[in-house]
Amino acid sequence: MIQKQYYGLGTTITLSVEEPATEADLDAGHRLIQHYEDILTVNRPVSEVMDVNHAAGDQPVHVSAITYQLIKRAVEVSLWNLGFNTAIGPLVKLWKIGFDGANLPADSDIKERLKLIDPADIKLNDGAQTVFLTKPGMEIDLGAIAKGYIADAIKYLWVSMGVKSGIIDLGGNILLVGKSARPNGLWRIGVQNPVQKRNVALGVMTTPAKSIVTSGIYERYLVINGQNYHHMFDSKTGYPIQNDLESVTIISDLSIDGDIWTTEAFYQDIDKGLPLIENQPGLDAIFVTRDYRVAITSGLKDVFTLTDSHYQLI
Structure with missing residues (x-):
């Protein structure tokens, strides 16, 4: 395979293609990432999404078809009220976990931000292709969905x-293209061990070309007075989600679905999350708890193998 690494989307990106594809194909994928990041990011002062955020409480903003489609999808999913919330921006900016200035905010400030994170306050106009945040101080954040959308675009x-x-590896989002070089054409993919450095697996799965997306609490967090605060927030409390999960991995056809359902499944915990994913056609999941337990959906029973003896399959 021809492989190159790039930096973007706040992480190390690794793109790989099998010959006769060339380095030019890798660079084309990277240029697409740069373009999408330029219009979708909220970590810079200027982007199409930031234009929407800057106009909160003031006026609707016209955006490109790409940005509008992604915001519309993010709002639709947010209105399921299962945990995913694209209006979470004010909380993310308050806590700053994973960024300079990360802090434990005052409870009063958190309560104020809770008034600004209702996705029902995002108004979309399909005809005009505009987005309007109805309250001053609201902010859309596409961080929980943009990587998957971009990975799917690179594959296309x-x-x-x-x-x-x-292989498209956007750090947490892996999207496989075509058949592997193995005789059966299947891929062998390691599932990240949450307590080890990146690319150390707790298990391996054999799969055709699929998306494998992992969301966890082990890379972006803040420790204050011995208390660990991670970056996945509960829209009801304004604080990080409280449960026993360390990570959730979703296996799906589209990477954007992996993004969406890792968040929903993480929020629901194993008891509700496992049956939730079982009921979604074409999805499978791997749940990893803080006490070294692993739970998988039925579709993975013959294709996933634990490789770390510290973990127990339940």
Whole structure:
């Protein structure tokens, strides 16, 4: 495989293609990432999404078709009220976990932000292709969905360019393209061990070309007075989600679905999350708890193997 690493989306990106694809295909994928990051990011002062945020409480903002489609999808999912919330921006900016200035905010400030994170206050106009945040101080944050959307776009681009086999790794989002070089054409993919450095697996799965998305609390967190605060927030409390999970991995056809359902499943915990994913056609999941237990959906029973003896399959 031809492989290159880039930096973007706040992480190390690794793109790989099987010959006869070339480095030009990798660079084309990277340029697409840069373009989408430019219009969708909320970590810079200027982007299409930040134009929407700056106009909160003032006026609707016209955005490109790409940005509008993604915001519309994010709002639809947020209105399921299962945990995913694209209006979470004011809380993310208050806590700053994973960024300079990370802090434990005052409870009064958290309560004030809770008034600004209702996705029902985001008004969309399909005809005008505009987005309006009805309250001053509201902010859309697409961080929980943009990587998957971008990964799917790279795959679509590569297939249109004739790439037959490859791996898109956006750090937490892995999207497989075509068949592997193995005789059976299946891929062997390691599932991240949450308590080890990146690329150390707790288990391995054999799969055709799928999306594998992992969300966890082990990379972006803040420790104050011995208390660990991670970056996945509960929209009801304004504080990090409280449960026993360390990570959730979703296996799906589309990476955007992996983004959405890792958040929903993490919020629901194993008891509700496992049956929730079982009931979604085409989805499977791996739940990893803080006390070294692993639970999987039925579709993975013959294709997932634990490789770390510290963990127990339940």
